[in-house]
Amino acid sequence: MTERFAWNHDMPFEEVRAILTKMRVTDKDFLDEEFVPGTSSWEISAAGSLCAALGGMLLGIEIQLDIQQGEIRSFALGGMVGPLLAAPSCLIESLGRLGFLYLGGIGFCLGAAVQRFLPSQDMLPDGACISGAAAGVLCASIPIYLGEVSHPDHRGAMVAAFQLAIAFGLILTSCVNVWFDPSESSSDVMLLVLAGLLTAGVSFLPNSYRWLVSRRQFKEALSLARRTCSSRQDVRLEIAMCQREFRRQTATGKANWVELLSGVNLKALAIGVVLQLLQQLCGFVYFLLHGSQLINEVFQSSGGFSFTPWFVAANLLGTIPAMLLVDRVGRKKMLLFSALAMMTCCFILAAAGSCATVNLASAVDASECGEGTKAVIAGAILMHTFAFAFGWGPITWIYCAEIFPLKYRSKASGLVTCAHW
Numbered sequence: 429m430t431e432r433f434a435w436n437h438d439m440p441f442e443e444v445r446a447i448l449t450k451m452r453v454t455d456k457d458f459l460d461e462e463f464v465p466g467t468s469s470w471e472i473s474a475a476g477s478l479c480a481a482l483g484g485m486l487l488g489i490e491i492q493l494d495i496q497q498g499e500i501r502s503f504a505l506g507g508m509v510g511p512l513l514a515a516p517s518c519l520i521e522s523l524g525r526l527g528f529l530y531l532g533g534i535g536f537c538l539g540a541a542v543q544r545f546l547p548s549q550d551m552l553p554d555g556a557c558i559s560g561a562a563a564g565v566l567c568a569s570i571p572i573y574l575g576e577v578s579h580p581d582h583r584g585a586m587v588a589a590f591q592l593a594i595a596f597g598l599i600l601t602s603c604v605n606v607w608f609d610p611s612e613s614s615s616d617v618m619l620l621v622l623a624g625l626l627t628a629g630v631s632f633l634p635n636s637y638r639w640l641v642s643r644r645q646f647k648e649a650l651s652l653a654r655r656t657c658s659s660r661q662d663v664r665l666e667i668a669m670c671q672r673e674f675r676r677q678t679a680t681g682k683a684n685w686v687e688l689l690s691g692v693n694l695k696a697l698a699i700g701v702v703l704q705l706l707q708q709l710c711g712f713v714y715f716l717l718h719g720s721q722l723i724n725e726v727f728q729s730s731g732g733f734s735f736t737p738w739f740v741a742a743n744l745l746g747t748i749p750a751m752l753l754v755d756r757v758g759r760k761k762m763l764l765f766s767a768l769a770m771m772t773c774c775f776i777l778a779a780a781g782s783c784a785t786v787n788l789a790s791a792v793d794a795s796e797c798g799e800g801t802k803a804v805i806a807g808a809i810l811m812h813t814f815a816f817a818f819g820w821g822p823i824t825w826i827y828c829a830e831i832f833p834l835k836y837r838s839k840a841s842g843l844v845t846c847a848h849w
Contacts, residue, residue: 444668451646451671464664466657475633479529480574480589481596482626483566486536488597489618490559493543495717499556506560507849510535511568511842513561525576525639526630528569533627535562540619559619560849568845572837575829576636579658584754587829588822592751595744595817598716602737638834641670670834677835688836700828700844707824708848710770712816715739715809722809726781726802735806742810746817759823766819773812780804 494503513531523531539559542551571587578586600618637656640649646667653663687693715722716739723735754762780801832840 443672444664447668447671448664451667453646453650464654464662466654466659466661466663466666475577477586477589478629479626479633480570480586481593482622482629483529483532483570484590484593484595485597485600486619486622486626487563487566488594488599489601489622490536490539490556490563490597491594491716492598492601493616493619494556494559499552500717502553502556503560503563504849506557506562507564507567508560508846510561510564511845511849513565513842524635524643525569525573526633526635528565529573529633530627530630532562532566532569533623533630535559535565536619536623537627538562540616540623544616544620562623564845564849567848568838568841571825571829572841573636575826576638577634577656579656580661581658582755583830584759584826585751587826588747588751588754590825591817591822592744592747595740595747595821598740599737599744602740637667638670641667642674642834646671674834677833683835683839685839688839693833693836693840696831697840697843699831700840701847703824703827704844704848707820710767710816710820711774711812712743712821715813719809723806726805738810739813742813743817743821746814747822750818750822754823754826759826762819763823764819766815766823769815769818770812770820773808773815777805777808777812780808 490503491500494500510532513528536559539555539557539562542555542558546555570590574586574590575583634652634655635648637649637653640646640652649670650663650667653666657663657666688697719739720736750762828841828844
């Protein structure tokens with residue numbers, strides 16, 4: 429005789445059953461007081477990982493390509509406009525998470541096609557701007573999608589995979605430019621291929637059960653939750669909690685700007701915006717854009733170009749332990765450790781740089797500072813990059829995917845991603 433399952437959750441089972449009944453769930457297995465575990469299907473994790481890989485690699489390759497072409501400003505301008513598409517309620521309701529992923533893939537296809545087949549100086553900014561808008565859409569959509577389809581115990585690692593894919597795209601483009609003639613770079617071809625794969629692959633991606641609940645597609649939500657939740661989670665409880673929370677949030681009507689920009693929602697929005705701004709201002713972007721020039725000045729050579737693969741490799745290597753530790757150590761601790769490490773590297777860089785940087789006005793030769801000082805500068809830049817990738821790189825996206833209520837998540841994500849650019 430099997431032991432009877434004991435319901436020991438904060439939400440009484442009678443309340444769960446009542447919510448499921450109102451959702452028109454008639455399956456006896458879901459209404460009986462017996463444990464209904466999830467199967468934690470690997471297909472869901474694989475689909476989310478593929479989404480992160482393709483979208484992140486697109487961003488990484490495009491960023492490197494636009495830096496080489498001198499069109500990073502046009503790319504950033506498009507990146508500010510793209511996330512705002514996630515703000516209007518009509519687009520959110522009609523497109524959904526997968527719709528925005530599809531839109532981002534189409535945008536990258538168009539932008540890459542312009543850069544590949546119309547490479548004139550007049551058209552390159554337009555292509556970069558289109559790709560930037562697509563990148564903004566993906567940045568506003570992929571972290572949220574990954575956070576909603578992933579298992580709660582591994583949500584941080586899944587969202588961090590997006591940053592890992594960006595880092596991989598950066599190093600892939602850098603290696604291609606080292607191994608091949610930069611004038612014949614195939615980065616735009618890689619963009620076209622990856623954008624096409626992302627656009628085609630969206631059709632095979634599952635929606636998140638939280639979004640399905642918000643769209644009142646309860647049968648599909650239960651089925652997906654059973655494949656997403658672990659064997660320790662009760663599927664009915666997850667769906668009932670999502671439905672209760674969504675009903676509570678929508679009791680005052682649809683999401684509007686007044687509610688988003690007031691109270692607790694405004695505090696969460698401010699946290700997201702500040703995190704995105706600090707991520708851009710902590711030094712990584714400067715080294716990404718001007719690191720080669722800095723190394724050229726320090727070493728008095730043209731070795732800056734060969735330094736770029738080392739820089740992006742440090743970014744990639746730092747993201748790997750972040751993925752492994754984020755769900756164990758916690759978001760806040762990793763942000764603090766990352767910030768302290770970057771600050772230490774900046775102090776070391778400032779002290780060494782005051783000696784080694786070439787001062788053209790006084791005609792000081794960098795070689796007078798010695799090879800040791802130059803190595804310290806290069807090492808400090810690499811350690812700063814590793815520290816960024818360990819914390820502020822991926823953790824910012826994780827926070828922004830988790831801190832907003834479902835009702836306002838798309839609008840808020842669009843605004844904080846706009847601040848990122």
